[in-house]
Amino acid sequence: MLDDMRVLRDAVRDYRLAAAAAGLDWPDQPESPAGQPPEQVRRIFGVEHIAEQLTWLQAQRWPDHQLLPNVGWRMPWPEGGEALDYLGLSIGTPFPWRQQLPLFFFDALLYTFVLAGDHEGEIWRYEISPDAWDSVRAATSLATLFDQWTRGIAAGVVVYDEHSKWLLVDDLGSAPGLDPLAFPIAPVEETLLRARQRECGVNMAIVEDGFEYTEELSDAIDAAKASLGGA
Structure with a gap:
């Protein structure tokens, strides 16, 4: 879902404050306006618009180092069709594979932002492995994701x-109430993974024949990259 912008701003601010209090070098910066995404982004991902929640997040001036749990970083706006290569693990998703933007990159996981349709605003995660078809929703929204990470810092996990x-x-087992799938750890417990996949609409028949x-x-x-030409 797409967060109310006030809720998203508060969630990102709270995460930054918690991360800085824990020791991370992340000084405060004035908020930047959302602005517009680069023109090629709509073409690359085959969508008509880009949500304000995403353009706002990308506009914020973050320090140039890993600010997210487990060596995670925010990926920049893509410049060309090669960005679609990141989506090669999007097996069985309940939305068109192309309509998501690679947003957060971790040591062994990719998180994407769904750009359109009923799942717009959701965060999905993919384990970077040649034989892991673990498409699953990490969080219902950006604010939910940042809130989980903030709570993880507070809980000491x-x-x-x-x-x-x-x-x-x-x-994570020492902090009940947190959602393990919101955190960039892999692998996750299979029973939990399969239950979440079914809950969020993953085509399990496709997953079984990955x-x-x-x-x-x-x-x-x-084919999509070829259609983009030099985009």
Whole structure:
């Protein structure tokens, strides 16, 4: 879903404050207006508009280092069709594979922002593995995701590592009430994963036969990139 902008601003602010209090180097910056996405973004992902929630987040001037749990970082606006290659693990999603933007990159996971349709504003996660077809929703919205991370810091399961200068996810089992799928850890417990996939509309038949559909998706990505030309 698309957050109320006030709710999103508060959630991102609260996460920054919690991360900085934990030790992360993240000084306050004046808020930047949302503005407009680069023109090619709509063409790359085959959508008519880009939500304000996403353009606002991308406009914020964050320090140029990993600010998210488990060495995560916000990806910049894509410049060309090669951005679609990131979507090669989008198997069985309940929305068109192309209508999502790679947003957060972690050590072994990619989080995307759904750009259109009934699932617009949701955050989906994909494990970066050649034989893991674990398409699943990480959070119903950006604000929900940042709120989970803030609560993780407060609960002591997202901790600042003095040596690496990163926020790292520790034992989520010690903090009941948090959603493990919101946190960039992999693999996750299979019973939880499959239940969430069914809940959020993943086509489980496709997941069970991932190899065949991975090849089909790869062909679709190549065709979409070719149609974009130099975009």
